[in-house]
Amino acid sequence: MRLFIIRKKTLFTIVVIALLGIISLIMFGVYNKAEETFNSDVYYQGNIDEKVIAFACNVDWGNEYIPEMLKIFEENNIKITYFVTGKWAEKNKDILKDIYSAKHEIGNHGYSHIDYDKLNYDRNKEEIQKAHDIIKETLGIDSKYFGPPSGAYNDNTVKAAKDLGYELIMWSIDTIDWRQDSTSDIIFRRVTQKAHNSAIVLMHPTAETVKALPGIIKYLFENGYNIGTISNVIKN
Structure with missing residues (x-):
């Protein structure tokens, strides 16, 4: 037993x-x-191990805050990546030209601000291509980075983006600045507490983001980081 x-x-x-x-x-x-x-297929952060952080600003609204953002970046000699929707770009070509003339990188945010994870391959491709064409017509450039609205994507999105020559960009630090309870202090902490090499920081043109930016930039510079575009953290 x-x-x-x-x-x-x-x-x-x-x-x-x-x-x-x-x-x-x-x-x-x-x-x-x-x-x-x-x-x-998808970049949630860059692929270089250096103290560089990319700022990615998604634009589908918030026109009133863009000039102040541009001023802050100019004063600090910073170039970032603005992901614009095609629908916004159609209606705001002069603002888009101002952003580009300030030497910022322009990314594709799709034509419509919808959930791309609910779209089939053809619809994904159509939305990305339509935004691409508007940016090309306005600025004469071919964007190469696609940031899906709300970070919503599926396999069809990834394939459509790749077939159109795009890298699909997400983020590793989210300011969540679109929420009403996101004050400049909260946005500052969300970025500075998670700062890391090759990070991608997602933001939008909001009043609280504009207030938070000078402090965020100062903190990152003091801690040895450079701030740049998506191209500055992704090397193929």
Whole structure:
């Protein structure tokens, strides 16, 4: 009887070890798949290990705050990436030209500010291409970075973006500045507490972001970071 109990315990131990091994292999495979997606399809941060942080400003509204943002960046000799929707660009060509003439990088935010994860391949491609064409017509450039509105994308979005020659850009630090309870102090903490090499900071043209920017820039500079565009943190 005692020998049976010992053998039963041994068998149980073997089964547990085997299950742990299987779980580890599964997790390793998932991790590798995530790394593969990160490296080849979607960028949540840059791929260079340097103290550079990219600012990505998504624009579909907030015109009244853009001039002050541009002034702050000019005073600090900073160039960032503005992701603009095609619908906004159509209606605000002069503002778009002002942003570009200030030497900022222009990214594609899709034509409409909708959830691209709900679209099929053709609709994804249509929305990205339409915005691309408007930017091209207005500025004479071919954008190469696509930032999906609300960070919503699916496999169709990734494939459509790649087929159109775009890198799909997300973020590693979110200011969440569109929320009404996001004060400049909260935005400052959200950025500075998570600052890291090759980070991508998502922001929008809001009153509280404008208030927070000088302090954020000062903090990052004092801690040895450079601030730049998506192209400054992604090297292919």
